[in-house]
Amino acid sequence: MQRRSLPLSALRAFEAAARLGSFKAAAEELAVTPTAISHQIRALEAQTGLALFDRQVRKVALTDPGGQLYPVLRDGFDAFESTLARLMQQRMRAQVSISATNAFTVKWLMPRMADFRHRHPDIDLQLQATDDVVDLRSTAIDIAIRYGRGPYPGLAIEPLFTDRFAPVANPRLGVLSPDDLARVPLIRFDWKHVQRENPTWERWFAAARRRRPSQVGQLRFSDEGHAIQAAVAGHGIALVSLALVAEELEAGHLVQPFGPVIDGHTYHLAMYADRPTSAPVRAVAEWLRAQPRPD
Template identity: 85%
Template sequence: MQRRSLPLSALRAFEAAARLGSFKAAAEELAVTPTAVSHQIRALEAQVGLVLFERQVRKVLLTETGAQLYPVLRDGFDAFAATLARLTQQRTRAQVGISATNAFTVKWLVPRMADFRQRHPGIDLQLQASDEVVDLRSSAVDIAVRYGRGPYPGLVTEPLFTDRFAPVANPRLGIASPQDLARVPWIRFDWRRPHPENPTWERWFARARRRPPAQAGQLRFSDEGHAIQAAVAGHGIALVSLALVAEELRAGHLVQPFGPVIEGHTYHLAMHADRSPSAAVQAVAQWLRMQAVGG
């Protein structure tokens, strides 16, 4: 039997009658007459050429064929009901979309998700990680975390915190002073937009008033998150955001053996200027502010 020819109303009547053991009870559940249920089931039996019920005076019993069909329909209708209920619940729950860079999403936002769920159990976050700038006017994103110095036309922005960079390494490397930079690879990552104030090794050496030693080698990545993971794995020393490695520093997977610390750019909280934020969006924005103050 092809899907398009399935008698859905008759199958629903059969499932209700089989579950309740009565055409009358099935009719009450389906808000039709017992005669209508009986006609639908007879039409189904005629279509498949099989008897599905044994009709008795006060009840109906499934035949062997009906007993094979019933659990399939029961489980199918239960699955339909559960899926529709879940979709309805998702539609009624508040959803807030946040756009941020890959590294910020993975290293700063994700570790804080447990705190968010505890504080706002009725709000679902949709994290959109991308190093491409997302247009808030044509997407489902409600809040963007922008990294840079601005300006950001068409957006209402406020600073969350200014980034700070320092050399970090796996403690197993035994790095204790800048002199050790001559014996371990320097880990670099590429900035998407060249800027004289990007935190680079060259800028760090200028701040430290030191001449760069002969390198033992270097590793270069296109993504800061990958550079961080390379440092955690002990492949060298990386100049990365202290905000993004806060968890690794607390856990002892990385150490900051020496300074100086240099400033990076600023993380900004951004929302569309022409879109009035909902209560849920305002709650998420306030949570981001609180997290930024906490480090």
């Protein structure tokens, strides 16, 4: 018997009658008449050429073929029921999507996910990590974390915190003072949007009133997260966001041996101004606002 010709209604009637031991009880469960159940099962027996029930005066009993078929159908229908229930439950759960840069998503949002799940177990977060600017008007993104001065037309914007940058290095390198920069490679990363205010090594040396050592080597990355990992691995000293390396500093994987600390850009909480916000979106926004600000 091919799948496309399976008599699903008859199989459902058979499974109910076998499970309940009665055509009448099966009819009540399926909201049909006992005669309809009997006709469906007889049609199934005719199609398969198998006697599935031993019909007695006040009850029915499974034959050997019926006894072999019943557990297969029972388990199959149970699997259908549980899977559909799970899928429907997922659909009914609140989902909120956040767009942020790759580095911010991995180094700032991800470490806080356990706290979010503890506080909001009924909301599923969807994180979209991208360094491209996502248009909230034409996507399903609910909240964006914007980094920079803007402008951000069409968005409701509020600042979360202003980033700060300082040199950090693996403590094994023994970097203790700015003089050690002459022997340790400088780790750089490319800013996607070049602005004069970007916290670069050039800005840092100007703030420190020092000249960059001419003989020092460099490592350059396209992503700030990669620059952070290179510093953790001990490949040099990186000028990176202190907010994004807070865990590494606390764990001792990185140290901030000296200043000065220079300001970066500001992280903003952004939502589409003309789009009504749901209760789950407002809850996520409030959770973001409540996060401790970097020192």
